Amino acid sequence: MNYTSYIIPVLLALIILAGFVKKVDIFNEFIDGAGESLRVGIGILPALIALMTAIGMFKASGALDAITGVIAPAAVFLGFPPEALPLALIRPISGSGALATYETILSEVSPDSFAGRVASVMMGASETTFYTVAVYYGATKVTKTRHTIAACLTSDITAFIFSALTVNLFMN
Amino acid sequence: MMKWVFGLMLLLSVVFGIFTGNTPGLTESALNSCVEAVELFLYLIGGMCMWGGFMRIAEKAGLTAKLAAVFRPLFVILFPGLDPKCKAYGLICMNVAANVLGLGNAATPIGLNAMHELEIEGKKASLDETIASRHMIVFIVLNTASITLIPQTAATLRLKHGSLSPFDIFPAVVVTSVIALAAGLAVALIFNAAGNRKGNR
Numbered sequence: 001m002n003y004t005s006y007i008i009p010v011l012l013a014l015i016i017l018a019g020f021v022k023k024v025d026i027f028n029e030f031i032d033g034a035g036e037s038l039r040v041g042i043g044i045l046p047a048l049i050a051l052m053t054a055i056g057m058f059k060a061s062g063a064l065d066a067i068t069g070v071i072a073p074a075a076v077f078l079g080f081p082p083e084a085l086p087l088a089l090i091r092p093i094s095g096s097g098a099l100a101t102y103e104t105i106l107s108e109v110s111p112d113s114f115a116g117r118v119a120s121v122m123m124g125a126s127e128t129t130f131y132t133v134a135v136y137y138g139a140t141k142v143t144k145t146r147h148t149i150a151a152c153l154t155s156d157i158t159a160f161i162f163s164a165l166t167v168n169l170f171m172n
Numbered sequence: 173m174m175k176w177v178f179g180l181m182l183l184l185s186v187v188f189g190i191f192t193g194n195t196p197g198l199t200e201s202a203l204n205s206c207v208e209a210v211e212l213f214l215y216l217i218g219g220m221c222m223w224g225g226f227m228r229i230a231e232k233a234g235l236t237a238k239l240a241a242v243f244r245p246l247f248v249i250l251f252p253g254l255d256p257k258c259k260a261y262g263l264i265c266m267n268v269a270a271n272v273l274g275l276g277n278a279a280t281p282i283g284l285n286a287m288h289e290l291e292i293e294g295k296k297a298s299l300d301e302t303i304a305s306r307h308m309i310v311f312i313v314l315n316t317a318s319i320t321l322i323p324q325t326a327a328t329l330r331l332k333h334g335s336l337s338p339f340d341i342f343p344a345v346v347v348t349s350v351i352a353l354a355a356g357l358a359v360a361l362i363f364n365a366a367g368n369r370k371g372n373r
Contacts, residue, residue, distance in 0.1 A: 007339065007342065008322070008339065012226060015229050015230045015233070015235070016229070018229075018230065018233035018234070018235055019229045019230075019233045021233070022232070022233040022234055024229055024232040024233050026229050029225075029228045029229050029232050030225035030226065030228060031225065032225075032228055033221075033224040033225040033226070033227060033228025033229070033231075034221035034222065034224050034225035034228075035221075035224075036224055036228075037217075037221045038217065038220075038221050038224075040224075041213065041216065041217045041221070044213075045209070045210070045213050048209045048212065049206050049209040049210070050178060051209075052205045052206065052208055052209035053206050053209070054177075054178050054182050054185070055181070055205070056201040056202065056204065056205025056208070057181070057182060057185040057186070057198055057201050057202050057205070058181045058184065058185045059201065060185070060189065060194065060198050060200070060201035061184070061185035061186070061188040061189035061192065061194060061197070061198055062188055062189070062192050062194065063184050063185050063188040063189075066188070090177075094177065099212070099216075099325065100209070100212070102329065103208070103212050103329060106329055106330065106332075107333065110333070110334070110335075111329070111333045111334065111335035111338070112330075112335050112336055112337075116330070116333075116335075117341055117344070120323070120327075120329075120341045120345075121323075121341050121345050121348055123323065123325060124320060124323030124325075124326045124341060124345035124348075124349070125320070125323075125344075125345045125348040125349035125352060126317070126349075126352065127315070127316045127317065127318055128316075129316045132312065132315050132316045133312055133316065135280070135284070136283060136284065136287050136308075136311075136312050136315065137287070137304070137308075137312075139284040139285075139287040139288055140287050140288065140290075140291045140301070140308070141291065141302055142291075142301070142303065142304045142308065143302045143303075144302060144303045144304060145304045145309075146303065146304050146309060146367070147309060147359065147360065147363040147364075148304055148308075148309045148312055148313075148360075150359060150363070151313045151356045151357075151359040151360035151363070152313055152316040152317070152356060154356050154358075154359045155317035155352045155355050155357075155359075156316075156317075156352070158351060158352040158355035159348055159349065159351075159352035162347070162348040162351050162352060163344070163348050166343075166344035166348050167344050169344075170343050170344045171340065171344065
């Protein structure tokens, strides 16, 4: 599995080389890009505070365990670790909510455990479906989205199931 | 949507907490979680800015445009009947290329422009503009199930929690996202074909 450690350094070197070849002002462009990401990050901070507070209380009250307990048998049947279930529930709805839930999961199980890896693959391989659908159709006059949600949720559910399968296949 | 998720979670936790007699735990978690949110932000912001910086160089060096050219022929299958020379087509290619490079900030404005252009294409074909066109649906699936090459956020947080090799999820992420995208596209294209037969484009 050692080849994965080459991906990032080689990618960064390629980007810098391409920048030199195209005579890009690489330092100033880096600063610009980093500055834009900083503004995006500060933009999501208030939502992160709101949602982590809600999730923290939800967990402390025992309500999260109760809900997870109800769905857990179905998840286990599909080979899905119950610890990663809360992430599957929030992932399509809210990006900052998913981030907050993911952080909570990693503080409970090791990031190198089965559940920790499955949650990580889910974070990397799926998107905030409902948010994307709302924003993209918001740019048009569309009110009837037909089978958009069905198709997007199919892809989300597939991502959840395959996150467990691929972790089993590649790493266990 | 989020007002319900946020509100219901808070109310449910208070009711549940009182019910289980764990009100001290509730208070403590309310006061601690907001601090944890700021810590999480501090942890992520460095990596976000680092990638934002490198990806800006990639964009300026024309790597995004190169990737877009690679995708062009592939989209004939996904967008049958869409003129490859129209504005929407070029924007769709750029949007997917930006997504693949993890340029979420750049992908969204391009994507919204593409939606607008798809609406114009629909008007040309005199379609009802309040109903999503088949091209719009496929395009949105491409965005909600976007393939990301670098799972940056996940890797950063794994490192924070003591992972020995935070990027070892890489192959699993790529395989999972490709299969998830294929499943979403299959559903979209099958429904599109069924709608076509009924004369509903």
